[in-house]
Amino acid sequence: MGIILALDFGGTKLTAGVVDTAVHHTHDLTWQAHKRVYSPADGHAQVDLATMTALGRELLAGERATAVGVSFGGPADYHTGLVRLSHHVVGWEETPLQQRLEGIFAAPVRIDNDANVAALGEWRFGAGQGVADLLYITVSTGVGGGWIVGGRPYRGHNGMAGEIGHTIVDPAGPICLCGKQGCVERLASGPYMAADLADALGMPGHEIAGHDVAEMAAWGDEVALAILQRGAWALGVGIGNAANLMNPQRVILGGGVTKSGTGWWEKVRQTARQTALPQVQFDIVPAALADDAPLWGAVALMETE
Amino acid sequence: MGIILALDFGGTKLTAGVVDTAVHHTHDLTWQAHKRVYSPADGHAQVDLATMTALGRELLAGERATAVGVSFGGPADYHTGLVRLSHHVVGWEETPLQQRLEGIFAAPVRIDNDANVAALGEWRFGAGQGVADLLYITVSTGVGGGWIVGGRPYRGHNGMAGEIGHTIVDPAGPICLCGKQGCVERLASGPYMAADLADALGMPGHEIAGHDVAEMAAWGDEVALAILQRGAWALGVGIGNAANLMNPQRVILGGGVTKSGTGWWEKVRQTARQTALPQVQFDIVPAALADDAPLWGAVALMETE
Structure with missing residues (x-):
C-alpha cells in the first residue's frame, strides 16, 4: 500500500x-x-x-x-x-x-x-485479531460501539450501528440527555457517574471527574462504589442483550472507565453472563491498543x- | 437447481x-x-x-x-x-x-x-426482498429472531444470534423460565400474556390462550388491554434497542401475536421509535408469508x- x-x-x-x-x-x-x-x-x-x-x-x-x-x-x-x-x-x-x-x-x-x-483497529492489530464477529465498546465520556461482522466492518443501514450506549437497560432509571430513561450511557459513562456522585454527596456542579468515582470506590466510599457498580451492571446488561441478539465471539472494552479496577470488570462480566442465555458463547476482554x-x-x- | x-x-x-x-x-x-x-x-x-x-x-x-x-x-x-x-x-x-x-x-x-x-424466507420471497440488513421476529408461543446481515443469513459465533426474546427490557419485571426478570418473551409472548391475564382475573391455571388476551382487549377489557399494551411496549423496547445496536433497514414481525390489532402495532412502532435514537432509520412491517x-x-x- x-x-x-x-x-x-x-x-x-x-x-x-x-x-x-x-x-x-x-x-x-x-x-x-x-x-x-x-x-x-x-x-x-x-x-x-x-x-x-x-x-x-x-x-x-x-x-x-x-x-x-x-x-x-x-x-x-x-x-x-x-x-x-x-x-x-x-x-x-x-x-x-x-x-x-x-x-x-x-x-x-x-x-x-x-x-x-x-x-x-482492535480487530486488525489488537485484541480482536482472527475474530470474525466482535463488538468493540468504548466506555469513556460517552458509551459507543463498533461492529465487525463476518470479518468486515458493519455500519448498518444508515451508518448508525453500534449505539449500545443508548440501548435501554432500566426503563425506571434516570433520564439521559438523549431523552430516554436508563440507557447504558446514562448509567455507565464517566461524566454521568461523576455527576451522580456529586449529587449524592450534596454538591452538584462540583468538579468531580469520572476517574474520581473509581478512586473513591477503591478507597472504600460506599456511595461511589454503589454508583460504579450500577454502571458496571448497566454495561453488563447491555452487553448481555447484545450477545443474545448477535452472538459475537468477543466483546472488547476500551476507554477510561475500563481502568476502574477488577471489581468493575467482575461486575460487568458476571452481569453480561447472567443476561445472556447459557448457550450463547462469548468473552469480554480489555482493548489492547489503548x-x-x-x-x-x-x-x-x-x-x- | x-x-x-x-x-x-x-x-x-x-x-x-x-x-x-x-x-x-x-x-x-x-x-x-x-x-x-x-x-x-x-x-x-x-x-x-x-x-x-x-x-x-x-x-x-x-x-x-x-x-x-x-x-x-x-x-x-x-x-x-x-x-x-x-x-x-x-x-x-x-x-x-x-x-x-x-x-x-x-x-x-x-x-x-x-x-x-x-x-x-421473508428476505428472499416476502416482506424483506431487496433489503440487505433485516431482523425477522416471530411473536408467538415464544419470541425468536433471525438476521440477514449484508445480504446473507447471520447466525453468530455459535449459531445463537437472534435471541431478542431473552433480551432484558425491564430488570424489575416478572421472572421468565430462562431465570431472568423482564425479558421480552416473558412480557410479549402469547402464553405468558395469557397466564398474566388468568392471574389478574384470579383464575390461574385456567384455559386462557394468547389470542384471548387480544380478543378481550378488543372488547374493552382494561386488564387484558393493559397486559397486551405492556407486551407491545416490551417488544418495542427490544426492537428499539436492536435498532440502536445494529441499525437494520427493516424489522419484520410474524407470528400469532402480531394479529392483535392496530393498537398493538401502534404501541410497538411508537415504543421502538422512541427507544431508538432519532438518527437511526428503520421500519417495522408485518411478515408477508404468514x-x-x-x-x-x-x-x-x-x-x-
Whole structure:
C-alpha cells in the first residue's frame, strides 16, 4: 500500500501517525512517526483542521502519503465522507472532511467515526485479531460501539450501528440527555457517574471527574462504589442483550472507565453472563491498543477495503 | 437447481412443500405440492420423522428431490446439522437430522432453526426482498429472531444470534423460565400474556390462550388491554434497542401475536421509535408469508448457499 497517514480527531486530542506498509509486515506494523497535540478548550473545526494538516505534513516530512485514514470523534459518515457534527468542537456541522483532506494531501481519504474505527483497529492489530464477529465498546465520556461482522466492518443501514450506549437497560432509571430513561450511557459513562456522585454527596456542579468515582470506590466510599457498580451492571446488561441478539465471539472494552479496577470488570462480566442465555458463547476482554486504537483503525481503514 | 423439497418441523404442525425451480422463475416460485398435518399432542421425534418422510414422499410422487431444505422449530445447528432438542416434542435430543434426511431422500440437506429460516424466507420471497440488513421476529408461543446481515443469513459465533426474546427490557419485571426478570418473551409472548391475564382475573391455571388476551382487549377489557399494551411496549423496547445496536433497514414481525390489532402495532412502532435514537432509520412491517415463511425459507436455504 505504501505510506499511510492516520489522523485521529479525538475532540480534545488531535493525533497523527505515519506507517510505511512497504517496510513493515502488515501484522507487525509500527509507527514511523507519531504525535499527539491537545486542542484548545474554545476550539473550532477550522483550527483543528489546520492543526491536523500541519501535524500530518510534519510527520510525512516531505514524503507523499499513499492514502489517508481518518477517525472522527463524533457522527461521521463513511459512505459520504461527511462529518455531521462534533459534540466537543463547534464548526464541524456538515463538513466534507474526506473531500477537504483529499484536496490537502492529494491522496485517497476515508473517514469513519471513532467507535467503528477503533473496532477495526482492535480487530486488525489488537485484541480482536482472527475474530470474525466482535463488538468493540468504548466506555469513556460517552458509551459507543463498533461492529465487525463476518470479518468486515458493519455500519448498518444508515451508518448508525453500534449505539449500545443508548440501548435501554432500566426503563425506571434516570433520564439521559438523549431523552430516554436508563440507557447504558446514562448509567455507565464517566461524566454521568461523576455527576451522580456529586449529587449524592450534596454538591452538584462540583468538579468531580469520572476517574474520581473509581478512586473513591477503591478507597472504600460506599456511595461511589454503589454508583460504579450500577454502571458496571448497566454495561453488563447491555452487553448481555447484545450477545443474545448477535452472538459475537468477543466483546472488547476500551476507554477510561475500563481502568476502574477488577471489581468493575467482575461486575460487568458476571452481569453480561447472567443476561445472556447459557448457550450463547462469548468473552469480554480489555482493548489492547489503548488510546491508539482509532489511529490503528484509521490505518486499517485504508488497508482493508 | 431442480426440485426442492422443503420441510417444516413446527412442533405441533408438520408441513412439506415441493417447488420445481426449473419450471418457475426464482422470483415467482409457487408450490407444486404442499401439505400440512398436525402431530399428536403426545408425539415423539421418531413419529414426527416418519410422518414427515411419508409426507415428503407423497408430495414428490415418485420424483427425486435435488435438495431438501429443513426448518426446525427449536434449537438446531446449521453448521453441524444437529437438532439439539425440541421444547414441544420428546426424543429430539442430539438428533443428526441432516444426516438422517440425507439417508432417506438421497439428496443434500440443510437444516436451521425456524426463526433463521423464516428470516431467510421473508428476505428472499416476502416482506424483506431487496433489503440487505433485516431482523425477522416471530411473536408467538415464544419470541425468536433471525438476521440477514449484508445480504446473507447471520447466525453468530455459535449459531445463537437472534435471541431478542431473552433480551432484558425491564430488570424489575416478572421472572421468565430462562431465570431472568423482564425479558421480552416473558412480557410479549402469547402464553405468558395469557397466564398474566388468568392471574389478574384470579383464575390461574385456567384455559386462557394468547389470542384471548387480544380478543378481550378488543372488547374493552382494561386488564387484558393493559397486559397486551405492556407486551407491545416490551417488544418495542427490544426492537428499539436492536435498532440502536445494529441499525437494520427493516424489522419484520410474524407470528400469532402480531394479529392483535392496530393498537398493538401502534404501541410497538411508537415504543421502538422512541427507544431508538432519532438518527437511526428503520421500519417495522408485518411478515408477508404468514405460516409458510419457514417453508419458503427452507427452499431459500438450498437456493442461496
